[in-house]
Amino acid sequence: MGLAIYGYDRLIIVMAKILLFEQNEALADKLASYINGEGHQCYQLRNENHIVDWILLNHPDLVILDQASLAGNAIKFCSEIYYSSSTLLIVTSCSQQGVDQLIALGSGADDFIFKPYLPEEMVARVNAMLRRLQKLAAMRHRVQLLEHHFRVKYADKEVQLTEVEFNLFHLLYSHPHTVFNREDIRKHMYKDHRVVSENTVNSHIRNLRRKLKVISPQHMLITSVYSAGYKYQPCLDQK
CATH class of the missing domain: 3.40.50.2300 (Response regulator)
Known part of the structure; x- marks a missing residue:
C-alpha cells in the first residue's frame, strides 16, 4: 500500500x-x-x-x-x-x-x-x-518493549536483551530525542544503583546497538551526540 x-x-x-x-x-x-x-x-x-x-x-x-x-x-x-x-x-x-x-x-x-x-x-x-x-x-512498524521478557520487537523480529540492556533501552526509549549523558545512564542501568565506569556504559551501549541492528538494520535506534551522550531516535514511521 x-x-x-x-x-x-x-x-x-x-x-x-x-x-x-x-x-x-x-x-x-x-x-x-x-x-x-x-x-x-x-x-x-x-x-x-x-x-x-x-x-x-x-x-x-x-x-x-x-x-x-x-x-x-x-x-x-x-x-x-x-x-x-x-x-x-x-x-x-x-x-x-x-x-x-x-x-x-x-x-x-x-x-x-x-x-x-x-x-x-x-x-x-x-x-x-x-x-x-x-x-x-x-x-x-512500531518498536515494542516486552518488559517481562526483556525483549524488544520491531515489525516481525524480536531480540533478547539482558536486564541491564533492557533498563538502558527503556530509559532512552521512554524519552525519544532526549540526550542522556553517561552519568544519567549510569544511575538508571542497575536497580541497586551500583557505581559503574564510563567504559562499562560504553560497552553496554555497543552491545545494545549490535542487538538492535538485528531487528532494525536500516535505522540506528540509538544515536550518539558528540561530547554529550546518547539518545533514542524513533523510526521514521513512528510518532
Missing part, C-alpha cells in the same frame, strides 16, 4: 489511490468528485476486461466495484482481485438480497454497500477502511 498520511488533533487523513468501476456515469462522476474532494486520487474504468490488469499495474489502495456493471462476473472479479493483489475491495449492488452480500464478502470483498447510497456514506466507509489499514501498518 502506498498511503500518504498527515494528521491534526485526533483526526487522521489518509491519501489513497482509488479505482472506481461504475457504469452509471452520472453516479460515477459524482462519487469521484466526492472522493477527490477528500484528497484522494480516484480513477475510473469503463471496460471490465481491464480491471485486474489495471490493478496489477497501478497498485490502488482500494477498489469500488458495482456488481450490476460487471455483467454477472462480480464474483469472478472479487476472487481475482483478492488472490492477485492486496487492495481493499468494496462491492456495491442494487440487489436487496442478503445472499448477494454474503457471496461477495465470501469471495474476497472487504465491504458491501446496497444501492442507493449517499456519496457521503461511501466516502465515510472508504476513509474508515483506510484508517484501519493505516493503523495496522503503523502497529506493525
Whole structure:
C-alpha cells in the first residue's frame, strides 16, 4: 500500500489511490468528485476486461466495484482481485438480497454497500477502511518493549536483551530525542544503583546497538551526540 498520511488533533487523513468501476456515469462522476474532494486520487474504468490488469499495474489502495456493471462476473472479479493483489475491495449492488452480500464478502470483498447510497456514506466507509489499514501498518512498524521478557520487537523480529540492556533501552526509549549523558545512564542501568565506569556504559551501549541492528538494520535506534551522550531516535514511521 502506498498511503500518504498527515494528521491534526485526533483526526487522521489518509491519501489513497482509488479505482472506481461504475457504469452509471452520472453516479460515477459524482462519487469521484466526492472522493477527490477528500484528497484522494480516484480513477475510473469503463471496460471490465481491464480491471485486474489495471490493478496489477497501478497498485490502488482500494477498489469500488458495482456488481450490476460487471455483467454477472462480480464474483469472478472479487476472487481475482483478492488472490492477485492486496487492495481493499468494496462491492456495491442494487440487489436487496442478503445472499448477494454474503457471496461477495465470501469471495474476497472487504465491504458491501446496497444501492442507493449517499456519496457521503461511501466516502465515510472508504476513509474508515483506510484508517484501519493505516493503523495496522503503523502497529506493525512500531518498536515494542516486552518488559517481562526483556525483549524488544520491531515489525516481525524480536531480540533478547539482558536486564541491564533492557533498563538502558527503556530509559532512552521512554524519552525519544532526549540526550542522556553517561552519568544519567549510569544511575538508571542497575536497580541497586551500583557505581559503574564510563567504559562499562560504553560497552553496554555497543552491545545494545549490535542487538538492535538485528531487528532494525536500516535505522540506528540509538544515536550518539558528540561530547554529550546518547539518545533514542524513533523510526521514521513512528510518532
